[in-house]
Amino acid sequence: MHIAKYNANGNDFIIFHTFVEVDRSTLAQQLCDRQKGVGADGLIVLLPHSEYDFKWQFYNNDGSIASMCGNGTRACAHYAFTNQLADASMRFLTGAGVITSVVENDVVETELTTPKVLSESFEENGLTWHFCDTGVPHLVTFVEDIGCFDKVIARQMRYKYNANVNYARLEKNALHVRTYERGVEDETLACGTGMAACFYSAYRQKLVGTSATIYPISGDELSLRIVDQKLFFKGSVQKVFETVLDL
Numbered sequence: 001m002h003i004a005k006y007n008a009n010g011n012d013f014i015i016f017h018t019f020v021e022v023d024r025s026t027l028a029q030q031l032c033d034r035q036k037g038v039g040a041d042g043l044i045v046l047l048p049h050s051e052y053d054f055k056w057q058f059y060n061n062d063g064s065i066a067s068m069c070g071n072g073t074r075a076c077a078h079y080a081f082t083n084q085l086a087d088a089s090m091r092f093l094t095g096a097g098v099i100t101s102v103v104e105n106d107v108v109e110t111e112l113t114t115p116k117v118l119s120e121s122f123e124e125n126g127l128t129w130h131f132c133d134t135g136v137p138h139l140v141t142f143v144e145d146i147g148c149f150d151k152v153i154a155r156q157m158r159y160k161y162n163a164n165v166n167y168a169r170l171e172k173n174a175l176h177v178r179t180y181e182r183g184v185e186d187e188t189l190a191c192g193t194g195m196a197a198c199f200y201s202a203y204r205q206k207l208v209g210t211s212a213t214i215y216p217i218s219g220d221e222l223s224l225r226i227v228d229q230k231l232f233f234k235g236s237v238q239k240v241f242e243t244v245l246d247l
């Protein structure tokens with residue numbers, strides 16, 4: 001099995017393409033295991049599709065299926081273009097709907113799904129939470145010091161609301177974001193839909209304009225912009241290696 005390992009600003013993925021659509025939850029757990037496998041936050045499998053350039057299967061590293069993955073869309077778009085599976089501008093089907101991504105060298109911009117507010121903002125654990133869906137559900141809280149990211153609180157909120165949990169610090173027109181990711185069950189170095197949820201929550205409160213620079217804990221720089229209620233997420237991706245596994 002030919003696979004590629006991608007790094008999307010600290011969120012890392014194993015990617016391959018195939019004609020065979022089967023449940024790959026167990027394979028995802030095996031390949032994503034950082035001690036016994038290749039190691040990654042998720043597995044992305046590209047499959048043929050009659051209407052779009054391809055469709056994908058996305059698995060978190062615990063084998064759970066997620067409908068969307070912002071960083072994953074950028075990595076798999078680069079993979080698809082590099083492997084001549086799609087042109088530089090492509091449309092592919094995810095569990096959250098059709099995604100458009102555009103590849104330009106190592107920079108990829110994805111038009112995410114239309115964001116949805118999931119509840120009124122609320123207080124819990126001494127913090128104000130905003131709840132939205134940017135392809136998957138995200139809780140967002142704004143803090144003065146991103147160092148106060150509390151994994152115990154994040155884990156508790158993740159299970160109570162079955163959502164990813166983000167702490168964000170606003171700085172002029174930039175956001176610093178830390179994310180506890182559902183399905184990884186830990187903080188990841190970057191979470192695309194999480195960064196988008198933080199930007200969208202800040203935009204709705206008029207804390208940022210129609211675009212902003214976002215810094216995940218990896219320190220990389222990404223950008224988000226909103227046009228006619230559509231979110232555009234842009235940043236670099238890196239193919240770390242490709243190899244053949246005798247699976």
Ligand SMILES: N[C@H](CCC[C@H](N)C(=O)O)C(=O)O
Pocket residue numbers: 011041060065066068069070071072136137164181182183184190191192193194
């Ligand atoms: N862990 C997420 C899916 C991956 C999201 C993240 N890796 C991204 O870049 O959006 C969930 O199960 O809701």
